[in-house]
Amino acid sequence: MSLLVLGTVAFDTIETPYGKADRIIGGAGTYIAWAASHFYNDIKMLSVIGDDFPQAELDALSARGVDMEGVEVREGEKSFFWAGRYHNNMISRDTLVTELNVLETYEPTLPEAYRDVDYLMLGNFAPAVQMQVINQLPKRPKLVVMDTMNFWMDIAMDELKAVLPKVDVLTINDEEARQLSGEHSLVKAARVIREMGPKYLVIKKGEHGALLFHGSDIFFVPGLPLEEVFDPTGAGDSFAGGFIGHLAKTGDFSFANMKRALVYGSVVASYCVEKFGPTKLKEVTPETVKARTEEFLKLMHVSID
Amino acid sequence: MSLLVLGTVAFDTIETPYGKADRIIGGAGTYIAWAASHFYNDIKMLSVIGDDFPQAELDALSARGVDMEGVEVREGEKSFFWAGRYHNNMISRDTLVTELNVLETYEPTLPEAYRDVDYLMLGNFAPAVQMQVINQLPKRPKLVVMDTMNFWMDIAMDELKAVLPKVDVLTINDEEARQLSGEHSLVKAARVIREMGPKYLVIKKGEHGALLFHGSDIFFVPGLPLEEVFDPTGAGDSFAGGFIGHLAKTGDFSFANMKRALVYGSVVASYCVEKFGPTKLKEVTPETVKARTEEFLKLMHVSID
Numbered sequence: 131m132s133l134l135v136l137g138t139v140a141f142d143t144i145e146t147p148y149g150k151a152d153r154i155i156g157g158a159g160t161y162i163a164w165a166a167s168h169f170y171n172d173i174k175m176l177s178v179i180g181d182d183f184p185q186a187e188l189d190a191l192s193a194r195g196v197d198m199e200g201v202e203v204r205e206g207e208k209s210f211f212w213a214g215r216y217h218n219n220m221i222s223r224d225t226l227v228t229e230l231n232v233l234e235t236y237e238p239t240l241p242e243a244y245r246d247v248d249y250l251m252l253g254n255f256a257p258a259v260q261m262q263v264i265n266q267l268p269k270r271p272k273l274v275v276m277d278t279m280n281f282w283m284d285i286a287m288d289e290l291k292a293v294l295p296k297v298d299v300l301t302i303n304d305e306e307a308r309q310l311s312g313e314h315s316l317v318k319a320a321r322v323i324r325e326m327g328p329k330y331l332v333i334k335k336g337e338h339g340a341l342l343f344h345g346s347d348i349f350f351v352p353g354l355p356l357e358e359v360f361d362p363t364g365a366g367d368s369f370a371g372g373f374i375g376h377l378a379k380t381g382d383f384s385f386a387n388m389k390r391a392l393v394y395g396s397v398v399a400s401y402c403v404e405k406f407g408p409t410k411l412k413e414v415t416p417e418t419v420k421a422r423t424e425e426f427l428k429l430m431h432v433s434i435d
Numbered sequence: 436m437s438l439l440v441l442g443t444v445a446f447d448t449i450e451t452p453y454g455k456a457d458r459i460i461g462g463a464g465t466y467i468a469w470a471a472s473h474f475y476n477d478i479k480m481l482s483v484i485g486d487d488f489p490q491a492e493l494d495a496l497s498a499r500g501v502d503m504e505g506v507e508v509r510e511g512e513k514s515f516f517w518a519g520r521y522h523n524n525m526i527s528r529d530t531l532v533t534e535l536n537v538l539e540t541y542e543p544t545l546p547e548a549y550r551d552v553d554y555l556m557l558g559n560f561a562p563a564v565q566m567q568v569i570n571q572l573p574k575r576p577k578l579v580v581m582d583t584m585n586f587w588m589d590i591a592m593d594e595l596k597a598v599l600p601k602v603d604v605l606t607i608n609d610e611e612a613r614q615l616s617g618e619h620s621l622v623k624a625a626r627v628i629r630e631m632g633p634k635y636l637v638i639k640k641g642e643h644g645a646l647l648f649h650g651s652d653i654f655f656v657p658g659l660p661l662e663e664v665f666d667p668t669g670a671g672d673s674f675a676g677g678f679i680g681h682l683a684k685t686g687d688f689s690f691a692n693m694k695r696a697l698v699y700g701s702v703v704a705s706y707c708v709e710k711f712g713p714t715k716l717k718e719v720t721p722e723t724v725k726a727r728t729e730e731f732l733k734l735m736h737v738s739i740d
Contacts, residue, residue, distance in 0.1 A: 218619070314523070317660045338643040341660060350657040350734050355622045355646060389737045423739060429655050430735050432694045434728060 132172045132197075133378045134244055134271070136263050137162050137253025137367065138233065139177040139201060143213035144406060146220065146361050151406040155187050157210065158253035158277065161364035163196050164411040165371025165398040166251070168419055170378040171195040174244050176263065178236045180208040190412070199241045207232050220359045221336055240266045249378040252276040252297070253367060257289035264296050273383060275299040275374045276328070277366065280306050294327035298383075301332040301370050316341065317348075330388060332373070334366055342392050349389045352429055354400040354422070361406045365399045368411060372398035397422045437477045437502075438683045439549055439576070441568050442467050442558025442672065443538065444482040444506060445515035448531075449711060451666050452523055456711040460492050462515065463558035463582065466669035468501050469716040470676025470703040471556070473724055475683040476500040479549050481568065483541045485513040495717070504546045512537045525664045526641055545571045554683040557581040557602070558672060562594035569601050578688060580604040580679045581633070582671065585611050599632035603688075606637040606675050621646065622653075635693060637678070639671055647697050654694045657734055659705040659727070666711045670704045673716060677703035702727045 137159025144151045159177045166173055174197040181203060192198050213227035238259060250271040252260040260276060276297040282290050283306065290310075294300065300323065304316060310326075311319035320331050320343040331343040337359070339352040373395035380387055397419055401410045442464025449456045464482045471478055479502040486508060497503050518532035543564060555576040557565040565581060581602040587595050588611065595615075599605065605628065609621060615631075616624035625636050625648040636648040642664070644657040678700035685692055702724055706715045 220619075314525075315660075315662055315664070317662050320660075335643065338640065339655075339657065348660055348734055349737065350644075350660075351737070352644065352655040352657065355620075355625075355653055355655075357620055357622050359620070386738065390739050393737055393739065427737070427739060429653055430737065432654065432656075432698055432732070432735065433691065434695050434698065434732060 131378075132174050132244075132247040133166060133170055133249040133251060133374060134174045134176060134247040134263075135159055135162050135166065135251045135253060136176045136238065136255055136260065137251070138210050138255065139175070139179050139183065140210035140212060142211075142363060142407065143227070144361055144363050145215040147216070147218055148358070148360055149406075151361070153211070154407040155184075156212070156363060156407055158255070158364075158367040160191075161367035161402065161408055161411065162251055162253050162371035163191055164194075164408050165368040165402070166375030166378070167191075167194045167196060168398060168414055168416070169372065169375030169394060172378075173197065174200055174247065176200040176238055176240065176244065178202040178204060178232045178238075180232050181205050183209050197243070200238075200244050202236075202239075204232050214363075216362065220362055238263055238266075248272045249374060250274045251370060251374045252293075253370065254279050257282055257286050257293045261289065261293050261296075264293070272381070273298050273374070273377060275301065275370065277301045277370050278306070280309055283309050291326060297328045299330040299332060300328040301334060301366070301373070303334045303336065303366070307331070307333050332392065334369060336362070336365070340369065340392060340396060342388060344385055344388065347385055349385075349392060351392045351396045351426070354396065354426060354429065356400065356404065359403045362403050364408060365402050368402035369395040369399040371395070393423060393426050394419075397426060436683075437479050437549075437552040438471060438475055438554040438556060438679060439479045439481060439552040439568075440464055440467050440471065440556045440558060440676075441481045441543065441560055441565065442556070443515050443560065444480070444484050444488065445517060447516075447668060447712065448518035449666055449668050450520040451525065452521070453663075453665055454711070456666070458516070459712040460489075461517070461668060461712055463560070463669075463672040465496075466672035466707065466713055466716065467556055467558050467676035468496055469499075469713050470673040470707070471680030471683070472496075472499045472501060473703060473719055473721070474677065474680030474699065477683075478502065479505055479552065481505040481543055481545065481549065483507040483509065483537045483543075485537050486510050488514050502548070505543075505549050507541075507544075509537050519668075521667065525667055543568055543571075553577045554679060555579045556675060556679045557598075558675065559584050562587055562591050562598045566594065566598050566601075569598070577686070578603050578679070578682060580606065580675065582606045582675050583611070585614055588614050596631060602633045604635040604637060605633040606639060606671070606678070608639045608641065608671070612636075612638050637697065639674060641667070641670070645674065645697060645701060647693055649690050649693065652690055654690075654697060656697045656701045656731070659701065659731060659734065661705065661709065664708045667708050669713060670707050673707035674700040674704040677701070698728060698731050699724075702731060
């Protein structure tokens with residue numbers, strides 16, 4: 131019944147109008163695992179790090195029940211490092227440094243215990259690496275969710291399109307949906323993208339919320355208006371983690387339950403952005419998840435006869 | 436029980452990536468009245484036009500029950516004219532021409548029959564003109580809704596701030612909320628703006644929907660994902676018209692009913708953008724309003740125990 135998470139485990143240096151955080155813990159895999167762990171505890175992490183990564187951070191995930199056997203540690207090499215600066219709107223950002231380091235030659239090998247999983251979360255990674263993971267699974271998981279980004283559309287569109295038919299749910303942002311489909315209207319974009327493979331499409335719109343498309347159904351969850359967005363890094367990954375965490379917990383892939391998963395993804399993403407890095411995600415409790423879920427429901431609830 | 440609408444009645448030339456419409460009927464008052472008329476029929480229009488305005492357009496509004504006595508016709512003068520070109524994203528736009536014409540010296544005079552109104556919709560206009568209308572009403576209406584724009588914040592902020600304490604609901608877009616408040620966070624902006632007067636604040640976010648703030652309550656209505664946005668002109672005015680139309684129809688200013696008004700505003704706005712000018716607003720029927728309202732409710736509905 132495990133959830134396999136492929137995602138980077140890395141260092142980030144982040145500058146926002148509110149301050150700077152130097153070489154803090156980051157990476158899509160880190161955010162996804164922390165976020166998912168609030169809903170589901172049988173998680174197996176697949177990633178690669180150098181020998182510079184703090185053991186305490188790996189131990190903290192282990193302590194939450196995340197199996198770290200699949201995190202390859204390369205002696206004498208350095209972990210992936212990204213540095214970026216957010217603009218005043220906290221949406222657009224400049225990448226200042228990208229050091230691939232261990233990622234440059236990464237070819238994932240699934241430990242034996244990772245081969246029988248029911249849920250697969252392919253965090254943002256080179257599409258070829260995402261495909262290698264799929265190809266090592268002897269049976270198709272019950273649910274495959276994939277995240278990706280414009281970077282791969284720019285340099286590896288063919289590999290990306292080769293993975294899409296193997297995916298149930300794709301999560302991308304609005305601009306990426308437009309780039310992938312060549313359509314400006316998100317309704318049209320969603321139709322084109324779902325013809326490429328995924329039956330479900332989630333379009334993330336940052337502070338403006340997220341849309342879920344399936345068949346002729348559309349569901350929308352707003353972004354929670356926050357006093358302060360401190361650091362948007364990892365919000366999309368946290369969203370994906372909460373989303374698949376709820377689906378893995380319930381094993382219910384109906385549209386009604388996918389909608390709930392969209393809300394839970396938004397709940398954890400709303401926490402993520404309140405502090406630098408995954409700090410806040412580590413502090414979240416079942417009570418705070420419940421309280422914020424109620425805030426979301428109140429924000430969205432209207433009764434018309 | 437009347438609804439008094441102050442707003443421009445004008446000509447627009449609009450270029451979008453889908454085509455060009457030359458000197459079509461426009462103006463905030465036109466959009467507001469058409470939108471509101473789908474919910475409420477005791478509407479009194481207050482505006483000014485030149486002798487160049489087609490009588491058939493005035494007659495069409497009269498036929499819907501809109502009292503046009505307060506529309507001053509200036510012989511030998513020209514109606515307000517605006518020309519603009521929308522960018523590919525259909526949000527940002529360049530103003531190509533603004534000819535104030537009759538607006539330049541407009542000082543509204545309320546006909547006797549306009550003095551006893553229960554609902555006042557101050558469409559986007561110079562704040563000094565909005566104030567002149569308020570000052571001519573012998574008793575305060577039950578509900579005053581005001582729309583404005585960044586232009587007036589740039590050149591008439593003091594006059595604008597003088598009107599705000601006389602207003603119950605202010606409708607502005609997100610960038611305008613930031614400009615008016617000096618706060619980037621919309622939660623903080625909403626707090627600052629409501630200290631300026633209006634108990635209710637509606638922040639319009641275009642295709643991303645709209646937020647309603649009151650006390651510690653927040654409600655969000657999404658933009659309906661559309662196949663095609665043909666012409667965004669008048670969407671905000673149509674929203675305001677649907678919003679106050681529903682409130683005038685029901686006479687219920689509870690938060691629960693304000694939320695419904697937000698949905699109805701969004702319903703008519705979603706129709707508005709599907710054709711050039713107010714064309715589509717004229718075609719809307721009670722059946723189409725009902726059908727689209729259901730689409731909105733479906734888009735927003737989630738059930739979590």
